[in-house]
Amino acid sequence: MSVSLDQLQAFVVAAETGSFSAAARRLRKAQSAVSTQISNLEEDLGLALFSRAGRSPSLTPAGERLLLEARVILDRREHLIGVARSFEAHVEQRLVVAIDEIYPEQAMAEVFAEFARHFPHVELELLFPMMEDVSRLVLTGQADIGVMWRQEILPTELGFQTLGWVPIKMVCGKQHPLANVRVDWEDLKRHRQILVAARNDGPEKQRLRVAPEVWWVESHWVILQLVRQGIGWAFVSSHVIKASPVAADLAIPELQFDDFDLPVAVELVWHKQRPCGPAAKWLRERFAAIRI
Amino acid sequence: MSVSLDQLQAFVVAAETGSFSAAARRLRKAQSAVSTQISNLEEDLGLALFSRAGRSPSLTPAGERLLLEARVILDRREHLIGVARSFEAHVEQRLVVAIDEIYPEQAMAEVFAEFARHFPHVELELLFPMMEDVSRLVLTGQADIGVMWRQEILPTELGFQTLGWVPIKMVCGKQHPLANVRVDWEDLKRHRQILVAARNDGPEKQRLRVAPEVWWVESHWVILQLVRQGIGWAFVSSHVIKASPVAADLAIPELQFDDFDLPVAVELVWHKQRPCGPAAKWLRERFAAIRI
């Protein structure tokens, strides 16, 4: 059988250390063993991986290209061993998390980066259900965990925990009539408001509605594009505004009223009756530990 | 060294054939060799891959999961050998193709599906440069091949070949004033036209402009969303209209004039002075062979 994992490992370590001798030391093998393995690999593949022109071998173009492939294979082999290890530890094999767009992306990215380090062999699916209710996904079992903004009433089957509050800003285009004034409630009512569309009706759809004339758009990104064009104004969480490519073309005028409850609560939800594995448990605790 | 490719192969073939004996026959090895390899693999991984309760072994849950990983590793090993083979054949390692959105996606998908079969080890990068000139990408070497609509003058360094003609339709919202009339030239001028925005100015930016009042939008998809809202009308290629989720809400009124050159030519472009490898050659011939 040609091309063994040992050969690939000798090849990769030699490339990384810069010499067969150093690779042999790293692998705790005789230098000749490494030399022979690499020579055999080159014979099996039918090309040179290293040029031996000088004292130190250097990778050929083919060697550089195949190094990437070899690394992938060795990584996958480690991954397979890791998957086997996770069976021993009874860690979930797969986790589905539904997250509303309102959760700050940076904090989320940090959570999942750490999750990846802790549970490298758990298959993760992240849903961003713009057009679906996060709590319903968790209720029906389509998601294991949900992160969403507060609804008036959650089904009693769901457990929840408040993670924090996300500030919402009123935003419009720089040429919009409201761009350079201190905006009051009547001002907001007089101009078209652009709201996030949800495909299922519910109280959350009307939650931030102020104006009688509204547009519904299915993406915050497109909302900001439209707002930039002066078509209307919108309430958008500040992290979404920051992340938008058109942020520089937007105005965030000052509001005259202070009693409007602009920050909205962000909740973590899960199904009380479904058992929680170590990965889901870790994730819940990690979300809860981060103040947003 | 634990977990060898031979072990993984014995495992995968045994899973596929349903028995160690059949795997041994497939692999032209003694049945005991296969049995031993699988047992050694299970010992290395620390878990059972097969249940031996009956006469035929059956995969355990761990075995089913690890079978997927093992297959990936064996596939990657074959891929590595394939990459080595492509070096022998002097096939390009990488190809960048810039394609204007006007090229019908279905035909393109078929071309690249076939390309993937012919050149499985060529790294392909597809650019859809909405905001950049395809011919300039090819001229500057950022793309090896370009597919674009005809410009008035191409730089002399570029070779080109006409692939065909794409019909362009005038489209508006169903509530737009032009929706239910036979539209003439003056009608078009009187209403806002929405055009594809390009970040660099050039003659192609104004190519389809008819109306004095225009909007520029960076995406055909968003153009159609805006057209649907009755904000204006647009010229859009018919395959883009068909692919849009809002196609049902659009009107395509009949035009009174017949001499307008609505179909636009689609060109394949390449740099005359840059050598063309077998993968690029194949791709050019394949694009040329498809009538659109």
Added chain:
DNA sequence: ACTCATCTATCTGAAATTTAGATGGCAACT
């Protein structure tokens, strides 16, 4: 120019691994 250190390739013999073949025990089928 000389010396020294480090490198790779080759060779030999030993160790480790893999394999084929024989065999026993078990399950499923007829």
Added chain:
DNA sequence: AGTTGCCATCTAAATTTCAGATAGATGAGT
């Protein structure tokens, strides 16, 4: 009950891998 096909175990042989010794080449330092 008899037959067939399977897996696990054992033994001996074949193959592969390895360590260690060695020769020759290269590069750095003096």
